Amino acid sequence: MNIETIKSGLKISSPVMISYIALGVACGIVLYDAGITVLGIGIMSFFVYAGAGQFLAASMIVLGASIPSVILMVFFLNLRHVLMSASLSSFVKEKSIGFISLFSHVLTDESYGLNYTKFRDGNWSPEEAMAMSLSTYATWVISTIVGGAVGSQFQVNTIIMNYALIAMFSCMLVLQFISLEHLIAGLVSAGTTVLLMVLIQHNISLVIATVFASFVGYYLEVRKNRRTKPDIEGSNEIE
Numbered sequence: 132m133n134i135e136t137i138k139s140g141l142k143i144s145s146p147v148m149i150s151y152i153a154l155g156v157a158c159g160i161v162l163y164d165a166g167i168t169v170l171g172i173g174i175m176s177f178f179v180y181a182g183a184g185q186f187l188a189a190s191m192i193v194l195g196a197s198i199p200s201v202i203l204m205v206f207f208l209n210l211r212h213v214l215m216s217a218s219l220s221s222f223v224k225e226k227s228i229g230f231i232s233l234f235s236h237v238l239t240d241e242s243y244g245l246n247y248t249k250f251r252d253g254n255w256s257p258e259e260a261m262a263m264s265l266s267t268y269a270t271w272v273i274s275t276i277v278g279g280a281v282g283s284q285f286q287v288n289t290i291i292m293n294y295a296l297i298a299m300f301s302c303m304l305v306l307q308f309i310s311l312e313h314l315i316a317g318l319v320s321a322g323t324t325v326l327l328m329v330l331i332q333h334n335i336s337l338v339i340a341t342v343f344a345s346f347v348g349y350y351l352e353v354r355k356n357r358r359t360k361p362d363i364e365g366s367n368e369i370e
Contacts, residue, residue, distance in 0.1 A: 140262025143249065147241045148270040155271045158185050159278020165189040169279040176275040180237065180268060181209050185275070210338045214345065215243040222250045223257045234261055237268040244304075312355060316348030 141148075155176075162172045162185060179185060184205040191201045216235045223231055234257070242264040249255035308314045320340050327336035 136256070136258045137262045139259045140264075141266050143245055143259075144242070144263040144266045147245065147267050150241075151267055151270045152274045154182060155274025156278035156281060158182060158189075159275035159280075160282035161186060161189045161278075162275070163279040163282035165192040167192070167279070169276060169283060172279040173272065173276045176272040179205070180239065180271065181205065181212075182239065182271070184208050207335050207338060211240075211341045212238060214341060215240075219243065219246060219250070219260075222246075222255075223260070226257050230257070230261070234264065237261075237264040239264075239267065239271075242267050312348055312351040315351060316344045319347045320344035 159169075159172050162175070163169065165188075167175065167189075175185060175188075187208055188201050188205055191204060196204075212235075215238060219234075219238070220231075223234055226234075245263060246255070246260045250260070304317060308317060320343075323340035323343050324336055327333075327339055
């Protein structure tokens with residue numbers, strides 16, 4: 132991985148890195164308030180690296196949940212990463228097992244959105260994707276450790292981070308609306324998530340909504356291709 136590749140990755144990841152500083156510090160503070168040491172926060176971020184999962188873990192620990200239940204909930208919450216990894220697998224399939232394993236580990240919603248968009252445009256390499264993902268990963272780990280250190284010294288109100296998190300994900304979502312099919316899939320995902328959260332009140336709703344919306348998007352894309360294919364064949368026959 133050369134300097135130009137690293138620069139290219141950093142250029143794309145810089146907005147996410149800035150947001151990760153604020154969110155990571157807030158997460159570190161919340162985790163420290165939940166009773167996790169600064170060292171424990173660093174280890175958790177290094178091996179788990181799941182912002183939403185870490186916030187969830189902090190909330191469950193404060194409520195007195197057992198460690199196995201926390202692990203299980205975080206596991207279900209992050210099952211969507213399996214789908215995201217599968218979606219990007221075709222772009223890095225020629226790389227080594229070590230490269231793919233590390234790339235999968237440092238994959239988040241934000242890095243997935245940016246990498247998928249760049250890969251889709253056709254001007255992005257696996258090395259640039261890795262550089263981008265590693266930079267956000269390092270930012271998150273360091274920021275949560277700093278947050279834990281800050282939380283150990285000061286009392287900080289982190290309620291504003293709830294709105295910052297929503298704003299960041301909204302921006303990432305808008306970048307994916309490149310066609311009517313993508314827009315419909317996004318709306319189906321949002322509507323299904325809200326409905327299931329009201330009905331079953333469980334984070335598994337996120338996984339179910341993601342899978343359902345993926346099938347809806349796939350169906351719409353296949354239907355669109357079937358409609359356009361006869362038109363293309365007809366125009367070729369006329370020529």
